[in-house]
Amino acid sequence: MRGGAGAQPAPPQPGASAAAISAVLGNDDPLREILVRLGFPTTLVHAALVAKRWLRHASDPAFLRRFRDRHPPALLGFYLREALFLRRRFVAVSQAPELATAIHRASIADESFIIRGCRNGRLLVCDWNIAVLEKVVLSPLHPTRGKIVVPPLPRGPNSRMRLFLPEQDDNGDAVAVELLKMGTKLQVLLLTLQSGVWVGHNSAVIFIRETVPDIGRILMPVCGRIYMLTGSRHILRLDMAAASSSVLQLPDRVRTDNFKLSRAEEGSGLILIHAEGYMLSIWGLAANSDDVNGSELVYDRIPVREACDRHDDVMVIAVPFKMVWPPTFPALREENNQEE
Numbered sequence: 001m002r003g004g005a006g007a008q009p010a011p012p013q014p015g016a017s018a019a020a021i022s023a024v025l026g027n028d029d030p031l032r033e034i035l036v037r038l039g040f041p042t043t044l045v046h047a048a049l050v051a052k053r054w055l056r057h058a059s060d061p062a063f064l065r066r067f068r069d070r071h072p073p074a075l076l077g078f079y080l081r082e083a084l085f086l087r088r089r090f091v092a093v094s095q096a097p098e099l100a101t102a103i104h105r106a107s108i109a110d111e112s113f114i115i116r117g118c119r120n121g122r123l124l125v126c127d128w129n130i131a132v133l134e135k136v137v138l139s140p141l142h143p144t145r146g147k148i149v150v151p152p153l154p155r156g157p158n159s160r161m162r163l164f165l166p167e168q169d170d171n172g173d174a175v176a177v178e179l180l181k182m183g184t185k186l187q188v189l190l191l192t193l194q195s196g197v198w199v200g201h202n203s204a205v206i207f208i209r210e211t212v213p214d215i216g217r218i219l220m221p222v223c224g225r226i227y228m229l230t231g232s233r234h235i236l237r238l239d240m241a242a243a244s245s246s247v248l249q250l251p252d253r254v255r256t257d258n259f260k261l262s263r264a265e266e267g268s269g270l271i272l273i274h275a276e277g278y279m280l281s282i283w284g285l286a287a288n289s290d291d292v293n294g295s296e297l298v299y300d301r302i303p304v305r306e307a308c309d310r311h312d313d314v315m316v317i318a319v320p321f322k323m324v325w326p327p328t329f330p331a332l333r334e335e336n337n338q339e340e
Helices: 014-025 028-035 041-048 052-059 061-070 097-106
Strands: 075-082 089-092 113-119 122-129 132-138 147-150 160-164 175-182 185-194 197-207 215-218 225-230 235-239 244-248 259-263 269-276 279-286 296-303 316-322
Touching: 028 052, 028 061, 041 052, 041 097, 052 061, 075 097, 075 113, 089 097, 113 160, 113 316, 160 215, 175 197, 175 215, 197 244
Parallel strands: none
Antiparallel strands: 075 089, 075 316, 113 122, 122 132, 132 147, 160 175, 175 185, 185 197, 215 225, 225 235, 235 244, 259 269, 269 279, 279 296
């Protein structure tokens, strides 16, 4: 039947459909716009296997920065442990089918270890193996890497040391910061764990304007700078590249010790969380700011009365675990090794 209100449009010819698809996917600009909307790095890796040209676009550093801005690494779940017990469990929070394999790998077999650090898909843990305490680096999302045992640190007398996971995979398996106070000077040594051996990465002697104060918590390096909380309730910032230091002031409202410092998302600086009764306030401090009073109030007095009113004598430690970044692009197989 031709014409009439019930007539259906004729389906496009197969040749015309193929030509339209080729016109879109054969053009670099539309192809990049399609790839950047895929949503997950796992999907991006699969798309990159189609052809060389797709791989070149997907692995381009500028494209990856744009992809990450649009799709930050997904939160897979939390490693939970009650404070009085060693055994922990992984609780997934994402139901996305694209992340099912990553979540399965994150749900590694129950072991008796305590997580000391988590960064970019890796865990720094204290592991009890036949009653011997070992520090170990695990890569749940890359099971072929196995378990990396951290050897003892070459610690000098009277020095202070902290162990961290590196910012990037190519910076070794672990990073150590050694601090030695010498009057108004502070000797700082950065070491990296390379193939099971500690190697000196950078060192500097930094002059402080006054006698070096007692050092409290040392934070993991952020953008080449080391932050630590001093006993005088200031933040001491050490710049290894410039061999300089600065003392950052806490916000005026932070007048008690009931606060925590942590690294901000994507390494953009520091986050300070301060508790006042049932209220939480959050400040941000940019890592590249030279203003020692440059804190910015991000959230003001968030009520958490419901959480604080619980009287259960149980403390649970939760460690968030995200997808690794950047994604690893495997080599193309010969049958897929095509330009188009």
